[in-house]
Amino acid sequence: MSVEKKMKIAVTGGAGFIGSHVVDAYVEAGHDVTVIDNLSTGLKKNVNSKATFVKMDIGSSKLRELFEKEQFDIVNHHAAQANVRVSVEEPDFDATVNILGSINVFESAHKTGVKKLIMASTGGAIYGEQKYFPADERHPKRPSCPYGVAKLAAEKYLSYYRVTHGMEYVVLRYTNVYGPRQNPKGEAGVVAIFAEALRKGKQPVINGDGFQTRDYVYVGDVARANVMALESDLTGSFNCCTGVETSVNTIFTVLNVRTGSKAEEEHGPAMVGEQQRSVCSYKKLNKATGWEPEVVLDDGLTQTLASYAKK
Numbered sequence: 001m002s003v004e005k006k007m008k009i010a011v012t013g014g015a016g017f018i019g020s021h022v023v024d025a026y027v028e029a030g031h032d033v034t035v036i037d038n039l040s041t042g043l044k045k046n047v048n049s050k051a052t053f054v055k056m057d058i059g060s061s062k063l064r065e066l067f068e069k070e071q072f073d074i075v076n077h078h079a080a081q082a083n084v085r086v087s088v089e090e091p092d093f094d095a096t097v098n099i100l101g102s103i104n105v106f107e108s109a110h111k112t113g114v115k116k117l118i119m120a121s122t123g124g125a126i127y128g129e130q131k132y133f134p135a136d137e138r139h140p141k142r143p144s145c146p147y148g149v150a151k152l153a154a155e156k157y158l159s160y161y162r163v164t165h166g167m168e169y170v171v172l173r174y175t176n177v178y179g180p181r182q183n184p185k186g187e188a189g190v191v192a193i194f195a196e197a198l199r200k201g202k203q204p205v206i207n208g209d210g211f212q213t214r215d216y217v218y219v220g221d222v223a224r225a226n227v228m229a230l231e232s233d234l235t236g237s238f239n240c241c242t243g244v245e246t247s248v249n250t251i252f253t254v255l256n257v258r259t260g261s262k263a264e265e266e267h268g269p270a271m272v273g274e275q276q277r278s279v280c281s282y283k284k285l286n287k288a289t290g291w292e293p294e295v296v297l298d299d300g301l302t303q304t305l306a307s308y309a310k311k
């Protein structure tokens with residue numbers, strides 16, 4: 001892939017699971033990429049060798065100096081406290097990173113003339129328990145956890161920066177992203193958690209009855225959406241998802257077979273406040289850019305397992 005115009009892009013959270021794939025796609029497209037990450041959950045080894053790495057917290061007062069020095073064209077904001085459970089236990093910490101940290105990124109971008117800000121948001125937690133299926137972008141926003149509240153707040157700040165200061169933005173609301181480099185120690189990634197356990201002959205525990213559904217989107221498809229988000233006329237909030245609803249029990253069964261594990265389904269208590277069904281529509285993004293998911297779950301799980309086997 002090559003680009004008409006080489007851009008200078010900062011990717012916050014570019015050492016993390018999704019951010020590192022976005023960095024790879026931007027480097028591959030010929031852009032000049034700087035990763036800003038405090039390595040709290042990300043890993044230095046995830047960072048593309050052709051990108052510049054800066055270890056920094058997005059809440060740091062030094063962020064503005066860095067933006068002034070580098071004069072980025074585009075900022076892609078993936079750094080976040082991305083764990084729903086942590087947000088429930090420590091809502092103040094969640095808000096410090098996901099609201100105040102984001103404002104520091106947006107303000108630094110606005111003050112240094114950044115043309116567009118692209119941000120990772122959530123198509124699960126932002127809508128809450130859905131009124132209809134699949135949820136489009138107009139679905140009521142009723143987040144039931146501090147993480148969803150913070151993402152919604154950050155989206156509204158971006159709207160303020162556009163209305164008042166003319167800084168364009170694209171928000172991509174991901175559903176459940178899975179794929180290589182997802183941290184099995186995290187709480188969000190049921191694919192990574194189950195795959196890691198089953199490969200090692202351990203027994204994964206399914207929260208509740210396992211009939212809760214999610215919309216699983218492959219990380220390569222998400223990275224491609226971030227490349228499309230660079231297009232100058234794309235602006236606003238877009239779901240980035242598959243529209244396909246899959247239960248946690250199905251994920252368990254497929255991974256159980258694929259890993260050759262003979263584990264039985266084991267269920268633990270349901271997580272308090274866990275969403276029952278979550279599935280979104282990508283029609284708006286498709287209409288604006290032609291984006292659609294290319295990797296079906298079966299193939300994505302194969303690629304994910306293959307990447308773990310290589311480790």
Ligand SMILES: NC(=O)c1ccc[n+]([C@@H]2O[C@H](COP(=O)([O-])OP(=O)(O)OC[C@H]3O[C@@H](n4cnc5c(N)ncnc54)[C@H](O)[C@@H]3O)[C@@H](O)[C@H]2O)c1
Nearest residue numbers: 013015016017018038039040041042057058079080120177
């Ligand atoms: N994984 C999903 O299914 C999913 C779904 C919807 C939205 N998202 C969003 O996508 C983004 C990336 O999520 P992920 O799953 O790759 O998580 P991740 O934890 O792998 O990535 C987050 C990255 O941000 C860095 N970071 C965290 N706090 C920071 C701070 N204060 N300053 C600088 N860097 C910091 C971490 O070190 C890590 O590299 C997040 O914004 C998340 O909310 C993820």
